[in-house]
Structure formats: C-alpha cells, structure tokens
Amino acid sequence: NAGVTQTPKFRVLKTGQSMTLLCAQDMNHEYMYWYRQDPGMGLRLIHYSVGEGTTAKGEVPDGYNVSRLKKQNFLLGLESAAPSQTSVYFCASSYTNRPNEQFFGPGTRLTVL
Amino acid sequence: GQQLNQSPQSMFIQEGEDVSMNCTSSSIFNTWLWYKQDPGEGPVLLIALYKAGELTSNGRLTAQFGITRKDSFLNISASIPSDVGIYFCAGRMNRDDKIIFGKGTRLHILP
Numbered sequence: 001n002a003g004v005t006q007t008p009k010f011r012v013l014k015t016g017q018s019m020t021l022l023c024a025q026d027m028n029h030e031y032m033y034w035y036r037q038d039p040g041m042g043l044r045l046i047h048y049s050v051g052e053g054t055t056a057k058g059e060v061p062d063g064y065n066v067s068r069l070k071k072q073n074f075l076l077g078l079e080s081a082a083p084s085q086t087s088v089y090f091c092a093s094s095y096t097n098r099p100n101e102q103f104f105g106p107g108t109r110l111t112v113l
Numbered sequence: 114g115q116q117l118n119q120s121p122q123s124m125f126i127q128e129g130e131d132v133s134m135n136c137t138s139s140s141i142f143n144t145w146l147w148y149k150q151d152p153g154e155g156p157v158l159l160i161a162l163y164k165a166g167e168l169t170s171n172g173r174l175t176a177q178f179g180i181t182r183k184d185s186f187l188n189i190s191a192s193i194p195s196d197v198g199i200y201f202c203a204g205r206m207n208r209d210d211k212i213i214f215g216k217g218t219r220l221h222i223l224p
Contacts, residue, residue, distance in 0.1 A: 004155070035214075040122075042201060042216040043156070058211065090155050100146055100205065100212065104155025 001026050004105035006091050012111045013081045021076040021108050023091030029103070030096040032074040033058075034066060036087040037107070043090065049074055050096070081112045117215035119202055125221045132189040134218045136202030144205040145178050145185035146212065151198045159200075160187070189220075197222050 004025045013019055023032065034046040045058030049068040063085060065077045074093075078085060088109050092102040119136045126132060136145070144163055148156035160171050162178035162185060169176055173190045185202055199217040206213075 040216060043214040045211055048211065092155070100144060100161050101158050102156075102212070104157070106153070106155055 003027065004091055004093055004103050006089075006105040006108050008108060009106070010109050012113065013078075014113050015082060017081050018077070018079050019081065019110075020078075021089055021091075021110075023074045023076070023093075023105060024072055025074075025091075025093040025103070026072060027093060027103065028071070029093035030071070031094045031099060031102075032068065033092040033094075033102065034064070034074065034076045035090045035092065036060065037090060038087050046076065046089075081110075083112045086110060086112045117202055117204060117213055119215035119218050121218060122216070123219040123221065125223060126192060127223050128192060128194060130192055132192055132196070132220065133186065134188075134200060135184060135186045136204075136215050137184040138204060139183070140206060141182040142185075142204035142206050143182070143208070145176070146203040146205075147174075147176050147185070147187050148201040148203060148214075149198050150201065150217070156199075156201055192220075192222055194222055194224075196220060 007022045033048040035043040037043050044060050047066040049055045052071045055066045067075045088107045090107050091105040094102045146161050147159045150156040160176040165182050167178040175188045177186045199219050201217045202215040203212045
C-alpha cells in the first residue's frame with residue numbers, strides 16, 4: 001500500500017496564478033483533511049471531508065477550495081495564489097471510528113512569488 | 114481560536130539523555146495526542162490518551178494525560194539519533210471537534 005500520496009512535491013507560482021494539489025489514499029479511509037504548516041505555527045486545518053461528495057471548512061479556509069469526487073481523492077485548489085499562501089501543505093486521512101489516528105502524506109512545498 | 118502551548122520550542126540534548134516536554138491549554142480536552150514529524154515527512158501518531166491521569170508508553174516514549182485535563186506530557190528515555198524531529202501535541206475538546214495541533218517542540222541531538 002502506498003498510504004497517502006501527494007502531488008506535486010514542490011511548486012512555485014506567481015501571484016494570481018491558480019493550481020490544484022492532489023491527495024490520494026489507498027486505505028479506504030472515509031475522512032480526509034488538508035493542513036498547512038508554517039514556521040512556528042504548527043499545523044492548521046484548511047478544509048476536511050467526512051465522505052465522498054462532502055466537504056467542510058476548517059480553521060483557515062479563506063483562499064482555498066476543495067473537492068471530494070471520489071473517496072480516495074481529495075483536491076485542494078488555489079484560485080488566485082497570494083504570497084501569504086506560501087507554505088507546506090499536508091494531506092491526511094483517517095477511518096471514521098478512529099479520527100485521532102490520521103495518516104499524513106509527505107507534503108507539498110508551495111512558494112508564491 | 115483555541116491554542117495549545119507547547120514547551121520548550123526547541124531542545125538540544127546529548128545522545129542518551131532523557132527528554133521531557135509538555136503541552137498546556139486554557140480549556141479542558143477529552144483527548145490528547147502526540148505526533149512526531151521526521152525531517153521532510155508528514156507527522157506520525159505516537160500516542161493517544163483518552164482518560165485523565167492515563168499514562169501510556171510506546172517503547173521509550175511515555176505520555177500522560179494531565180489530571181486537570183488541561184495538559185499533557187511526553188517523555189523520551191535514553192534518546193537516540195533517530196529521535197530527532199518535531200514533536201506535536203494535539204487535542205480534541207469533544208468527540209465531534211476537530212484536532213487542534215500545538216506549534217511543536219523541535220528536538221536536536223548532539224553527537
């Protein structure tokens with residue numbers, strides 16, 4: 001099993017450009033999450049999904065959109081990137097009955113110039 | 114929003130030393146978690162605590178759920194080079210709440 005995978009691993013954008021980060025998991029997890037990690041800030045939840053076709057806002061959702069069209073995939077979109085969105089983005093997934101054990105992907109390092 | 118305060122922010126220790134770190138909150142939590150992030154990777158769950166006063170071990174790691182339910186502690190005994198990384202505490206106030214992460218304690222081990 002590959003676990004949680006994220007693509008791309010690195011990306012540089014110019015202000016105003018758009019992009020989509022892809023997360024895939026092969027563990028049949030119901031819950032999926034997107035976090036951002038900034039120096040000295042820990043992990044902050046952007047959006048999450050409790051199942052296919054459903055999404056919800058987390059702590060810092062502004063400037064991001066998500067979609068969960070398939071159970072195994074969770075997409076994070078930036079419509080108009082801003083320098084404040086420079087960060088490392090982590091996707092995670094978990095079973096419904098074990099939400100505390102989140103399995104994280106390796107991260108995507110995004111720089112917005 | 115709710116915050117978890119982790120201390121220390123970073124630690125420099127000699128290989129073989131024991132390590133202690135803690136996490137506090139102004140609110141009561143019903144679940145305390147400890148995750149570790151190796152350099153360049155995503156966090157991995159180390160220990161989950163569900164009851165006040167609970168003491169749980171995972172190899173050389175021991176974590177405790179504070180009696181007041183507003184704090185938690187992590188100890189690492191006889192540190193080794195692979196213990197290097199960032200240790201995050203995390204908590205959940207209620208079953209339906211999302212996990213809140215602390216800012217992390219970065220552990221460095223001197224040769």
